[in-house]
Amino acid sequence: MTTTGGALRTVLDGIKVLDFTRDMVGPYATMVLGDFGADVIKVESAPRGDPHRTGGTHFLGGESVMFLNWNREKRSLCLDLRAPETRALLHRLIADVDVLVENFRPQVPERMGIDWPTASAVNPRLVHVSITGFGSDGPWSHRPGTDVTLQAMSGVMSVNAEPDRLPLLIGVPFASFTTAQVAVQSVLFGLLQRQATGVGQRFEVPMLGVMIASLGTRLGPYFATGENPVPTGSRHHQVAPMQVFRTADGLGFVGVSHDKFERFCNAIGRPELLEDPRFATNPDRVEHAEELAAVLAPVFLERTTQQWVRLFEDAAVAFSPVNTFSEILESDHVRESGFLTTVEHPKAGTIRQVAPLVRIPGEQAAIRRPPPLLGEHNEEVLREFGFSATEIGALADRHVLHTGTAPDRRER
C-alpha cells in the first residue's frame, strides 16, 4: 500500500482551534494548523480586530499585507471581548473545541476567563497553549515581548553586527517565526498525548526560551568557556573561509567546511595556500581568518558571481550569490520547486504566499481559504456551536457580535 498524496494536508481534519492570538507569532502558528486541516476560529476583539489588520505600511483592498500573509485558512469571529455576556459565550465555544491558543500578557486570560484552570474545568480535553514573551516567572514576565526586543534581550543581536558598529536586527522576524513553529509543535504534542490519555494539558511557549535555544552553534562554546562571542559581520565564527566576498559583478558567499579546503584551493587555482602553515587546519584558518580573507579578496574579484557558482558547483564547494528578494523569489528554481502559492482574497485579489513548509515530495499544496474579513464568519461559527438564530440576533443587537467593514487603517 502506498500513502495517498493528500494525507498530511488533512492530518488535523476535525480539530477545532479557538485562536485568540494577534500580531505575528500566534497567527503564524495557527495558520500552520489551518494549513494541515484544522478549523481555526480567529476570535477578534471588536471593533477593529487583530491590530495587524491595520498595521504596517502596505495595504491591499484595505487589508494590511502583513495580516494577509499569516491569516489564511481561518474563520473570523469578532466579539466585544469586554461585554459581560462574552464570558459565557466563550465558555460555550471552549466546551466544544480541541485547542485554545492565546498570546495575551499575563492576567489578561484570567480576566477573560480563558486561562488554563478555568478553561480546563470547562473542557478537560482542551490543549491550552500560552505564547509569552518572557515566561510566566521572573522579573521580566510582565514585559511586552516583540520580535525585536526578544532579538535584543536574548543575546541574538549581540552577535549580529559588523565589528565596532551598531548591533543589527536580523532582517527577518526570527524570534516570532521560530516561536510560531515551536507553538505548532506544542499543539501537536498535546494532540498526540491526548490520544493516549484522553485529557488535555497546558503548554507555555516563551519567546525568550526559544531565542536562547536558537543561539545554536554559539551556545556550546559560550557554555564551555564563559566568553561572550564577538560579532564577526558576514564571517562565520567557527569555520574559515566562510564569508561574503566581492566578485567582479556583485557579492558571493563562500563556505568551506573543514574537510573541503584542499578542493577549494585547487578550484580557485591557489594550491600554494595548502602549504601555508597559517591555513593548515580549520582552527588555524579561523585564527588567521583576516589574513586569509585578505589573500582571497583579490581572487574573488577575478570572476563574476555566476562564473564562481559554476566553478564551485563542479568542485562541490558551497558558494552562493547573496540574492535579493526578486532574484530568489522569481528564480527558475523556486518556480519549479513549488515553494510559493497564491490565494484569492475577496478584497485584496490574488495574493502570493509561501506554501506550507512540511511537504510530501511531489505534491503541490492547495490553500483552501483566504485570510478572513473581520467577523466574516460570526454567524456560521456560532450556529455550528449550537447558538440559535434568536440568540445570534440578540448578540448582534447588543453589539457583542461585530461584523467588520473594511478597517480604518488610520486609527489612533
Next chain:
Amino acid sequence: MNRRPALHGIRVLDFTRAMAGPYGTQVLADFGADVVRIESVPQVDGVISDRGSGVTKINGESPMFMTYNRNKRSLCLDLRAPATRAVLDRLIGSADVLVQNFRPGVAERMGIGWEHAHELNERLIYVSINGFGTKGPWRDRQGIDVVIQAMSGVMSVTGEQDGDPVLCGAPVADFSTAMVQAQGVLLALLERSVSGVGQHVEVPMLAVAFSSLAHHLGPYFATGTDPVRRGSGHSQFAPFQAFRTADGYGIGGVTRERQWAPFCRVIGMPELIDDPRFAHNADRVAHREEIVALVAPRFPARTSAAWEEAFAEAGVPFGAVNSFSQALESEHADANDMITSVDHPLAGPFRMVAPPLRLSATPARVRRAAPLLGEHSRDVLADAGFGADEIDGLVADGVVVDGAPLPAAAGEGS
C-alpha cells in the same frame, strides 16, 4: 495521574548530521522518543562526522555537537561493510521514524532510501531534510545554514543600509528548519494513528527560510520592490530600532498607534505627540530619519536597564541589547529554568538550554548528555532483537563499534 512522555515508545533512527537535523531530533528526544544516532567508523563518502565540529573543545569533545545531541543514544557501524545493510534493515523494520539529511541519492546508495524503507516497514515515517527541495535546478546542491541565508534573501535584508549584507549571528536557517522538522514528525505520527501507515515527509531549508521572510513578503508580493537593509530599524514601523544608551544599546519603539503617546512621554518629549508629521505609523515611517534624529539624543541619558523599566511600565516594547552572559546568566532566565546542565562522561558537567516548550503534565526532560560514539551500540541492537552472540560477532568483525565507556566512567544526566 501518572502520564508518560508524549513520545514514549517512539523509536527514531537518526541519520542526520550537522545542526538542522540533530536539533530537530533532539526535540523528539526531549519529549521521550528513543532517538538512536546512526554513525559510521570509518567515515563514508557523503556521510561526514559532525562530532569534531568547531574550534572549541572540552576534553576533545565538541560543545557544538553536545548542544544538539542530548537525550540520544549512539549506534556506530561500518556503513561500508556489506553486513551492515542487513543490520539496518532489521532496525528499520522496528522503527517508527527515520530522519536523514543527506544530499539527494546518498540515502538510496546506503540502502536506506524511502522506497526501500517503506517496503520494509509501511508504518515508518520517513523524513528527508534537504537544502533546496527535490525539483528545480538547485536540487542537488548542498544546503548549509549560511548558503540558505544568502540565497533565500534573508541576508539581503540584514545589515546597515549603506553596508554589505550581513550573516545573521544565530543560525536562523538551521534552527528554523529543525523546528519545522519536529512538526513534520508530529504531524505524520498523528496521521498514522488514523491510517496506520507512515509517509514520506520532506522539509526543504530554502522553503523554511522563505517562510521566515514574513513581514517582508506581503509588501514584496504586493509591489515587486526589493526590500532594503535598515540596520537595526524595522521596515514597517518607526521609530523602532536600536539606540545608544548610557551603558550600551537598547532597542524598541512604537508598533501600535496607542504606544506613540506613552513613548513620547517616557522619553520626555510630549510635544511630539501631536506633531502632524508623526501622527500615524505611515507618517512616522515616511519621516523615519527626522524622527530618529529627534529622539535618539534622549537615550544616552539613562542606562538600558532604566529604559527597559520605564518603557515596560508604559506598555512600550523595549529591551537592552544583551551579551550572552547578560542574557544567559540573568535572574530572569534562571527564574524560568531556561538553562540546564547535564553530566558528560568526558566533558564533565555541560550547560545547555532547557527545552523552550513547557508542558504542564509531561514536561520535557534532559536525561542524558550527547552520546559517545557507539556508546549504545550493544543496547540498541539488543533492543532490536539481536542476540548477544550475534552482537559479539558483529563487533568482532568490525561491522559494529562498541564505544561504551568503562562502567566507572559512565555518567548519566539528571
